[in-house]
Amino acid sequence: MTATLNHPAKRSVTRTLDIPLNRVEGDLSIRVELDSGRVSEAWSSGTMYRGIENILLGRGPLDGLVITPRICGICSTAHLTAASKALDSISGIQPPPDAIRVRNLALMAELLQSDVRQTFLTFAADFTNGAYQRHPLHEEALRRYAPMKGETAIDVIRQTRKIVEIVAILGGQWPHSSYMVPGGVAGVPSLADLLQCQHLLAGYRAWYERRILGCSIDRWGEVRSGADLDNWLHECAAHRDSDLGFFIRFARQNGLDRIGGGHGNFISFGLLDLPPGTEVRSRNGSTTHLMGGGFARGAHITPFDPANVTEHVAHSWYVDYPAGRHPFEGETRPYATGEESQKYSWAKAPRYADLPAETGPLAEMVVSRNPLFADLLTSGPSVLTRQLARLVRPAELMPAMQQWLSEICPDGTFYDPASAITEGEGFGTVDAARGALGHWVRIEGGSIQRYQIITPTAWNGSPRDSGHVRGPWEEALIGTPVADPENPVEVGHVVRSFDPCLVCTVHALRGRCSLACRDL
Amino acid sequence: MAATLYWIQCGGCGGDTISLLGADSPDIVELLTLLDIEILWHPSISNNTHSQHQDLLERILAGRQNLDVLCVEGTIIRGPGGTGMYDAIAGRPKKDLVASLASQARFVVAVGTCASFGGIGADGAVEACGVQFLKWEKGGFLGAEFTARSGLPVVNLPGCPCHSDVIVSTLTALLGGQSIPLSKYNTPLIWYGLLVHQGCTRNEYHEYRVEDQGFGEKGCLFFHMGCHGPLAYGPCNKVLWNRRSSKTRVGVPCFGCTRPDFPQAYPFYYTRNIEGIPKQLPDGVDRAHYLAYKGMAAAAAPDRLKDRRTRV
Numbered sequence: 001m002t003a004t005l006n007h008p009a010k011r012s013v014t015r016t017l018d019i020p021l022n023r024v025e026g027d028l029s030i031r032v033e034l035d036s037g038r039v040s041e042a043w044s045s046g047t048m049y050r051g052i053e054n055i056l057l058g059r060g061p062l063d064g065l066v067i068t069p070r071i072c073g074i075c076s077t078a079h080l081t082a083a084s085k086a087l088d089s090i091s092g093i094q095p096p097p098d099a100i101r102v103r104n105l106a107l108m109a110e111l112l113q114s115d116v117r118q119t120f121l122t123f124a125a126d127f128t129n130g131a132y133q134r135h136p137l138h139e140e141a142l143r144r145y146a147p148m149k150g151e152t153a154i155d156v157i158r159q160t161r162k163i164v165e166i167v168a169i170l171g172g173q174w175p176h177s178s179y180m181v182p183g184g185v186a187g188v189p190s191l192a193d194l195l196q197c198q199h200l201l202a203g204y205r206a207w208y209e210r211r212i213l214g215c216s217i218d219r220w221g222e223v224r225s226g227a228d229l230d231n232w233l234h235e236c237a238a239h240r241d242s243d244l245g246f247f248i249r250f251a252r253q254n255g256l257d258r259i260g261g262g263h264g265n266f267i268s269f270g271l272l273d274l275p276p277g278t279e280v281r282s283r284n285g286s287t288t289h290l291m292g293g294g295f296a297r298g299a300h301i302t303p304f305d306p307a308n309v310t311e312h313v314a315h316s317w318y319v320d321y322p323a324g325r326h327p328f329e330g331e332t333r334p335y336a337t338g339e340e341s342q343k344y345s346w347a348k349a350p351r352y353a354d355l356p357a358e359t360g361p362l363a364e365m366v367v368s369r370n371p372l373f374a375d376l377l378t379s380g381p382s383v384l385t386r387q388l389a390r391l392v393r394p395a396e397l398m399p400a401m402q403q404w405l406s407e408i409c410p411d412g413t414f415y416d417p418a419s420a421i422t423e424g425e426g427f428g429t430v431d432a433a434r435g436a437l438g439h440w441v442r443i444e445g446g447s448i449q450r451y452q453i454i455t456p457t458a459w460n461g462s463p464r465d466s467g468h469v470r471g472p473w474e475e476a477l478i479g480t481p482v483a484d485p486e487n488p489v490e491v492g493h494v495v496r497s498f499d500p501c502l503v504c505t506v507h508a509l510r511g512r513c514s515l516a517c518r519d520l
Numbered sequence: 521m522a523a524t525l526y527w528i529q530c531g532g533c534g535g536d537t538i539s540l541l542g543a544d545s546p547d548i549v550e551l552l553t554l555l556d557i558e559i560l561w562h563p564s565i566s567n568n569t570h571s572q573h574q575d576l577l578e579r580i581l582a583g584r585q586n587l588d589v590l591c592v593e594g595t596i597i598r599g600p601g602g603t604g605m606y607d608a609i610a611g612r613p614k615k616d617l618v619a620s621l622a623s624q625a626r627f628v629v630a631v632g633t634c635a636s637f638g639g640i641g642a643d644g645a646v647e648a649c650g651v652q653f654l655k656w657e658k659g660g661f662l663g664a665e666f667t668a669r670s671g672l673p674v675v676n677l678p679g680c681p682c683h684s685d686v687i688v689s690t691l692t693a694l695l696g697g698q699s700i701p702l703s704k705y706n707t708p709l710i711w712y713g714l715l716v717h718q719g720c721t722r723n724e725y726h727e728y729r730v731e732d733q734g735f736g737e738k739g740c741l742f743f744h745m746g747c748h749g750p751l752a753y754g755p756c757n758k759v760l761w762n763r764r765s766s767k768t769r770v771g772v773p774c775f776g777c778t779r780p781d782f783p784q785a786y787p788f789y790y791t792r793n794i795e796g797i798p799k800q801l802p803d804g805v806d807r808a809h810y811l812a813y814k815g816m817a818a819a820a821a822p823d824r825l826k827d828r829r830t831r832v
Contacts, residue, residue, distance in 0.1 A: 052640070062789045070640050074538055129567070148549055167762070172767035176535055415735050
């Protein structure tokens with residue numbers, strides 16, 4: 001870490017430093033300017049280019065099913081889902097209802113794994129940071145979340161590796177299987193397979209209720225407002241001492257409900273397709289998804305329209321084109337200028353109706369009009385609200401999983417033979433662990449001619465667009481107080497509350513999250 | 521004294537780390553305790569500050585901090601134009617850090633196919649290669665002559681991802697001073713001396729050449745669906761994934777992800793044929809004999825297989 005004194009004539013205390021923040025999936029570099037101890041400017045830069053989209057060009061029509069899960073070790077099932085839905089749409093085939101259930105169950109197991117691991121192994125590990133050494137909850141935070149040692153951390157490792165066994169039973173392995181195919185899934189689950197999945201899910205649910213929530217999912221479901229949340233927290237020791245209770249207490253006492261706001265625009269592509277005939281009901285009256293997609297600007301919510309998605313490259317290391325392009329017109333032509341131009345990231349800048357938008361569990365809660373989060377958001381988004389949405393999303397998922405497992409007909413129909421895919425254009429959208437993910441594909445003459453991927457972290461961690469508007473977490477950083485520039489834990493809280501996954505930002509990144517506070 | 525481990529992630533997806541987090545008996549927490557391993561640094565786990573990390577690197581590179589194991593995950597990105605700047609850390613190519621650390625380590629372990637052979641990106645503009653191999657050819661990033669302080673070359677643990685048992689047991693053997701014989705691709709023969717095909721529940725369908733031409737069936741996937749089970753060395757159907765299953769068991773062809781040429785240059789889910797017989801035959805098998813044997817086997821196939829009544 002280097003520190004240099006500011007110019008003495010300036011009033012603000014300024015210094016320059018590089019502080020890599022690890023524990024993000026991939027390589028990310030954040031540069032912020034500090035003015036009087038607060039972030040006044042922020043730039044998010046992806047520092048790795050893997051070129052996955054271009055690797056796909058000219059390959060076989062189904063090859064996206066094998067290559068794209070390898071984009072990300074932690075959300076390979078989400079990429080597989082998007083890839084197969086894109087091929088479904090090209091072939092015009094609707095997979096059988098039980099194939100949709102199997103796809104959903106695997107994706108949900110991946111979400112259950114990711115939400116809990118990210119919260120406790122990545123986000124809450126910051127609670128053990130030396131910045132909180134004098135805080136009364138610090139010792140307890142260490143006891144719970146110290147990496148590889150904390151009681152919760154160890155428990156999370158042991159439980160999350162169990163829940164992804166569901167993916168292995170249905171799809172052969174996790175991560176990186178390719179069992180979703182256009183027209184359904186490759187496997188035919190037996191009754192024995194489905195019963196094992198039920199047992200694994202029941203075990204995880206019991207653990208999640210006991211350790212994480214400190215109450216039943218049903219009791220948690222009664223929390224429908226900020227006042228309910230306070231009542232829940234004070235109701236009993238089991239609530240206060242659960243990891244959810246501890247998270248809320250620690251976050252409130254340390255001001256995490258007051259930082260990390262952002263643009264207040266939210267996007268969800270829709271969480272989990274509803275199979276025809278299911279008894280699982282949508283949370284927001286959607287006929288297509290468990291939580292229907294949409295775009296929220298403040299309290300104004302409109303249905304998701306894929307035509308409104310574009311990507312800008314004005315500040316990204318790609319050959320320029322004016323304004324934004326729809327992914328069907330998109331291209332990935334790397335153009336590394338270094339720091340001499342306005343370009344500063346390997347991530348492109350996705351926009352919806354030309355606006356930056358935050359995605360992830362909080363966006364899903366907003367767009368699906370979840371009453372608790374609607375109430376909490378009256379004072380704007382924050383680190384606490386964003387992370388809370390992730391931490392309690394499993395409570396939304398597990399009852400639906402149990403229902404879908406009981407609805408599947410063992411040894412039934414899981415695949416509708418698709419005609420050979422030779423020509424066409426299609427896309428697959430899905431809400432992954434970190435939010436809105438889309439694959440846009442064109443196949444011509446039996447091979448892939450275009451493959452454009454927009455990942456959740458591209459939305460959240462995007463650089464500025466052609467109108468120079470900041471990306472969501474760049475914006476969320478503005479105003480964040482940094483008590484100690486040598487240890488800017490607050491910046492880590494804000495960025496990690498978005499659950500960054502930079503390996504996914506396929507045009508780009510991996511590395512540390514380095515923070516450079518530049519001279520003003 | 522604790523053995524020390526530094527884990528660096530280069531051009532990859534983090535999947536090998538995710539695989540390791542799924543380890544059981546021992547799980548990763550038990551492994552560290554049992555073997556008395558101190559993780560000096562792992563980008564997904566450590567919560568050292570940046571200055572602590574920089575100080576650590578300085579001490580390792582100056583020889584003041586012992587480094588027993590360097591694990592490299594992800595492909596070595598050398599592009600554009602050999603600069604390595606497609607994968608930079610603090611403005612410097614990460615490949616340079618790999619080279620510096622490798623020169624100090626007692627063992628260098630390439631975890632996953634990308635680090636072993638180049639993997640995803642070896643065909644792309646990023647000019648990627650493995651730590652000591654580029655596909656089938658020895659050399660790669662560190663060069664054919666490289667040996668770690670122990671005298672061993674880079675130990676390759678391919679697989680996309682690498683199975684957690686393989687990572688855990690390799691570390692155990694290396695740190696315990698046990699010898700692990702290597703193949704010519706520097707992969708431990710204990711796990712890469714058997715074919716993915718071995719242990720597949722569809723073996724009987726293979727034996728009698730009862731073939732599938734589409735998804736959702738019980739037959740063998742080798743003849744039409746592009747399965748590399750008889751062509752790829754790896755323990756998938758012996759150790760099983762997540763203690764449960766494997767791709768081939770649920771009707772997904774093996775993509776040969778442990779092979780130095782993964783991802784293959786030709787389309788997945790499709791077997792290239794010469795008159796109905798796969799172009800690539802099981803390792804070491806003579807074509808004429810195979811034709812005769814498979815013809816007879818197909819004729820001998822029992823109805824329970826032809827009717828797909830035998831479960832897999």
